[in-house]
Amino acid sequence: MSETHPTTAFDPALWAEAVAWQQECGVFDLLAEAPVDAFAARAAVQAAPETTQPPAIRAENQPKAPAVASPTTAPPKSPARPAVNQHARRGLEAVADIAEAEKRAAACSTVDELKAAVNAFDGCLLRETASHTVFGDGPVPSDIMIIGEAPGGDEDRQGRPFVGRSGQMLDHMLSYIGLAREQDFRITNIVFWRPPGNRKPNAGEVALCWPFTKRHIELVKPRVILAVGGLAAQTLIDPNLRITRERGKWRSLDVGGSAVPVLPTLHPAYLLRQPVNKREAWTDLLLLQQFLNDPESTKA
Numbered sequence: 001m002s003e004t005h006p007t008t009a010f011d012p013a014l015w016a017e018a019v020a021w022q023q024e025c026g027v028f029d030l031l032a033e034a035p036v037d038a039f040a041a042r043a044a045v046q047a048a049p050e051t052t053q054p055p056a057i058r059a060e061n062q063p064k065a066p067a068v069a070s071p072t073t074a075p076p077k078s079p080a081r082p083a084v085n086q087h088a089r090r091g092l093e094a095v096a097d098i099a100e101a102e103k104r105a106a107a108c109s110t111v112d113e114l115k116a117a118v119n120a121f122d123g124c125l126l127r128e129t130a131s132h133t134v135f136g137d138g139p140v141p142s143d144i145m146i147i148g149e150a151p152g153g154d155e156d157r158q159g160r161p162f163v164g165r166s167g168q169m170l171d172h173m174l175s176y177i178g179l180a181r182e183q184d185f186r187i188t189n190i191v192f193w194r195p196p197g198n199r200k201p202n203a204g205e206v207a208l209c210w211p212f213t214k215r216h217i218e219l220v221k222p223r224v225i226l227a228v229g230g231l232a233a234q235t236l237i238d239p240n241l242r243i244t245r246e247r248g249k250w251r252s253l254d255v256g257g258s259a260v261p262v263l264p265t266l267h268p269a270y271l272l273r274q275p276v277n278k279r280e281a282w283t284d285l286l287l288l289q290q291f292l293n294d295p296e297s298t299k300a
């Protein structure tokens with residue numbers, strides 16, 4: 001007699017729970033273009049020296065290791081630690097990395113040089129889990145600069161900003177006010193590498209990328225900036241800004257001594273989740289269009 005197996009009905013809630021559980025365990029890409037040997041990557045990390053850092057930046061900040069124990073005594077279980085604790089040491093490293101980012105960004109006099117400098121910068125740990133550096137797209141110089149949060153999975157795979165679902169929606173919305181990325185605006189993000197699992201970039205990661213983003217703005221010389229989403233608005237305008245309350249209100253950013261108008265708006269990823277708010281985003285785009293026709297309109 002043939003055995004019959006009970007079939008389990010598809011339960012979307014259980015399915016969502018299983019996916020969330022996998023994400024908590026570190027599974028970020030359920031389907032990548034090429035297989036990833038996570039065991040090999042972990043073995044490489046374990047085999048690497050404790051810090052994988054640009055030596056020029058960190059070597060001089062490392063306190064000297066204490067004298068080695070005499071050969072007759074048993075080796076200590078864990079390597080001797082410098083007198084400075086881990087958190088303080090990481091803090092010092094971060095300060096040195098930000099200073100290095102500032103130095104490298106300031107040395108660039110073209111956007112191509114800046115792109116190369118970002119590609120070569122390994123002070124931000126996000127790049128270790130990213131496939132590509134996502135620097136920017138669109139013409140230089142440009143009257144309009146659009147700045148988002150961070151690359152997502154599609155951007156990470158292609159190395160270009162805003163090419164996934166939310167980017168396509170943004171392009172579509174901008175097309176209704178007559179703007180196309182190939183000719184009308186420069187587009188970039190606050191950070192250049194995809195945070196694992198698409199989490200929000202943390203303050204340290206933003207601080208490490210900011211010298212390059214700031215220089216990017218100086219070199220593109222926009223007449224106006226559209227800050228897309230809370231993180232972009234907080235970084236460009238005010239760390240305490242609440243995007244749902246402050247969107248659509250003109251603010252400004254000091255760029256090399258001149259005030260560039262900045263318009264904060266809702267992130268398209270948020271609009272995909274909450275389509276009812278597209279109406280607000282559309283109002284913001286009309287404000288942008290009004291500014292392009294009449295720059296004095298920001299003062300109204």
Ligand code: URA
Pocket residue numbers: 148149150151152155160161162163164166167189229269
């Ligand atoms: N979201 C962003 O903020 N930037 C991108 O490039 C893609 C999605």
